[in-house]
Amino acid sequence: MTNENEQSFTLESDAQTRILELESTLKQWAQEYYENDAPSVSDAEYDRAYAELVGLNDTYPELIAADSILRQVGGATVKSDLAKVPHEIPMLSLGDVFSVTELTEWMATTQKHFNNSLAYNAELKIDGLAISLMYVDGKLTQASTRGNGLIGEDVTQNVQQIADIPAELNEPVTIEVRGEVYMPKEAFATLNAQRENEGLATFANPRNAAAGSLRQLDAKVTKERGLAAFLYQLVEPQTTLGLQTQTDVIARLHELGLPVNTLSQRVTADTDELEMYIEQHTSDRDGLPYGIDGIVIKVDDLHQQEELGSTVKVPRWAIAYKFPPEEAETVVETIEWTVGRTGVVTPTAVMTPVQLAGTTVARASLHNPTYLADKDIRLGDTVYLHKAGDIIPEIRAVNFTKRADDSEPYVVPTHCPECHEELVHVDGEVALRCINPQCPAQMQERLAHFASRLAMNIDGLGPKIIAQLVANELVHDVADLYRLSLDQLVTLEKFGETSANNLLEALAVSKTNSAEKLLFGLGIRNVGAKVAKILLQKFETIPNLMTASAAEIAEIPGIGLVIGDSIEQYFAATHAQELIAALDELGLNLAYDAAIVINNDTPLSGKKVVLTGKLTEMTRTEASDWLESQGATVAGSVSKKTDLLVAGADAGSKLAKAQDLGIEIWSEQELKAQMNLA
Known part of the structure; x- marks a missing residue:
């Protein structure tokens, strides 16, 4: 080659x-x-x-x-605090080809060993972490990573947190099955946004995020990350289940209740057929809910696989066709720094607009000063741009051959771009932070979060109005919103008496919101909408939560010490205590009302429901809240235990899986009709 x-x-x-x-x-x-x-x-x-x-x-x-x-069989020598698991049959890596010509040559090499033409099985190469699962009498007994191919790590407790992977199969068989754990694109984007907001290093791509999430020592962290899996290989399939082809393997795994990728396809030795498969999924990859970095082609007949055998490193009966990296060159024109609601100051490269993977890209996050320094990005640099995990525009590297002779290293700011207070590095974080609680940029972000639809849902309180309220010093915290008067509001630019009255009415209505919406609206680090509800189900009131220790909070299933520490630190601050007291005095709801949340006497009571696709007439949170109010449990993935799938527009693999499993399916319109009847 x-x-x-x-x-x-x-x-x-x-x-x-x-x-x-x-x-x-x-x-x-x-x-x-x-x-x-x-x-x-x-x-x-x-x-x-x-x-x-x-x-x-x-x-x-x-x-x-x-x-x-x-x-070497696999990667680096396994070094971690997780227990080691030897692989009796090594978990080999795959050989790579980078063109259809090379793939055709590989196919010819496999075919020359046999007189008859071979059939192949083509499947998507999932960008994740290889995993091996052991089922004994149908029950999951051990899960391990690939490690270096000979020795992996025991991640059984963590794998048990992945909804896709069943604890028990549909039949009491004893098998070892292998596949890939991955992080869906949506979960990856959410996780990175959360980490960036918290001043933590972001993951470079979904594969790294999946690996880091699966190899956690705390299984609660794994559960929160929303991992999923596809399984595609049986160890010794002829001996254990009497199967003859890789196509049979996929079908049998599906019968057993294991997650498989339904886009795998049996193809003949006809190169045109395989090229069509590659072209189709090369063009479709951006629309998939998970990342792929190529196509895996396997000899379909398992007996022929045995005859072809393996080298010390790779099987001869399989190959990975790797997608060519899609990159573009552009120029960094300037670097902007923005302040988030928690004070994290984030750099963003503003570049000459360029076409990349079907979209025009002109901005890319530089995450934090360490990232900026490691890549040595400077103003005027020509850079290589790609999309990390096919999603997020990212500068891969600088084209140093085009750097100007008079180029100078970029100097990271030492003061907040908004309030001009000195920036600080917090121990254990890679981000710069502005720790001035009166920073107008932070204040605006906190107010916007508080007014957002998932929090207090204050209609008419948009970014432009918030900016004026802060600039005119009418509002210093969220409690001040409820002290606003008509006389104050009509002084704002382009804000007449009608608009002012509408906003005051929306603020009055928001006082009746549930305590969990208020708790979420406070913007405490790591406390999302679901976590807020779980916390108040346990502690009943926000004042009760204020007095709880981090250790007490961490004992709640699905919470953990990271969230416990965030809450304890937030309420330890005097300004937070004064804020809660003010909100109480202003008449906001600080107590959890269980009676309005769950109705156990409905047709949906006890049902497990999954939402998929785009909802156009309601938000996903509104749909989830209503389903939970009817006694249902809303899950993130489809399994044999799912009772109902609600499919919005552009529903994908979850809909296909639900159809295969015979699960009841509602459209968004059917869900809305049920909501109107309730």
């Missing part, structure tokens, strides 16, 4: 030097990828270096050491 990075070496010593450089670099990158879940380079860059080493191995095999990364 010819690679653009291959070099011609006039001396064997030059080749030896380059081999040692590549070995050292690749081992470091492998450790970052497999052990730390924090790669410093893209998959494409790793693949290029690996391909160069393979080319040198072909030319100078005598120079390749016995412990070369080319001879």
Whole structure:
């Protein structure tokens, strides 16, 4: 295989030097990828270096050491606090090809071993973390990561938190099954936004996020991350279940109640058929709810797989076609710094607009000063832009060959761009923070969050009005909203008496909102809408929650010490205590009313319901709140235990799975009709 990075070496010593450089670099990158879940380079860059080493191995095999990364089964040596699990049958990696020509050559190599034409099974290459599950008599007894291919890590407790993976199969069989744990795109975007707001390092892509989430020592963290899974391989399928083809394996796993990707397809040796499959899913990948980075092609017949066998590192009967990285070059024109409601100051690169993956991109988050320094991004730099996990625009690297001679390192600001107070680094965080509680930017963000639809839902209180209220010093905290008068509001620009009266009425209505909406609206770090409800179900009132310790809060199932610490720290502040007292005096609801939340005497009582697709006539939260008020439990993924699926527009894999399982399906209109009847 010819690679653009291959070099011609006039001396064997030059080749030896380059081999040692590549070995050292690749081992470091492998450790970052497999052990730390924090790669410093893209998959494409790793693949290029690996391909160069393979080319040198072909030319100078005598120079390749016995412990070369080319001879290793998997990634880095497993080092963690998780228990070790040996794999009796190694979890091999896959060989890679990067063009249809190379794929055709691989197919020809497999076919020459047999007189008849082979059939293949093509499936999407999920961008996640390889996993092995052991079921004994139909019950999940152990789950382990791939690790280095020979030894993995025990993640049984964490896997039990993944809704997709059943604790018990539909039949009492004893099997080992392998597949991929991944983080859906929506969950990835939510997690990164949350981490950025908290001043924590963001994940580079969904694969890293999935790996970091699965390898947690605290299973509660795993549960909160919304992981999912696809399973695609049975260990010794002929012996355990008497199967003959990979197509049979997928069908049998589905029968057993395991999550499989329904987009896998049996294809013939006809290259055109396989090319059509690749083209279809290359163009469709942006619309999938999960990330894929290629197509896996396997010889379909399991007996033929056995005959082809494996090398020490990869099977000969399977190959991964890797999508070419979609990148664009553009120029960093300026770097803007914005202040969030928790004080985190985030840099954003403003770039010359460029087309990337079907959209025009002109901005990309730079996350934090460490990220900015590590990539050495400067004003005027030409940069390589791609979409991390096919979702988020991200600067992969600087094109240093185009950097101007007079370029100077970027100087990170030392003072808040809004209030000009000095910025600080908080221990354990990578972000810069403005800790001035009176910072107008933070105040505006806090007020916007408080007024948002998921919180107090104050109609008419938009960003422009909030900005004027803060600038005119009419509002200093959320309690001041309820002290506003008509005379004050009519002084605002483009805000007449009618608008002022409407806002005052909306504020009065919001006083009747539930206590959990108020608690969520306070904007306490790590306290989302669902967490707020769980907390008040336990402590009943916000004043009770204020006096609880972090340890007491952490004991609640699904909460944990991170949330406990956030709440304890928030209510320890004098201004927070004064705020709650003021809201109480102003007549807002601080007590949880269980009677209005759950009605156990309805047709939906005790049902497990999943929402999927885009809802156009209500928010997902409104739908979830109503379903829960009817005694239903709203889950995030479809399983055999799901009773009902509500499908909005553009419903995808969850709808297909529900149809396969024979689960009752409602449209959004049917849900709305039921809400009107209740």
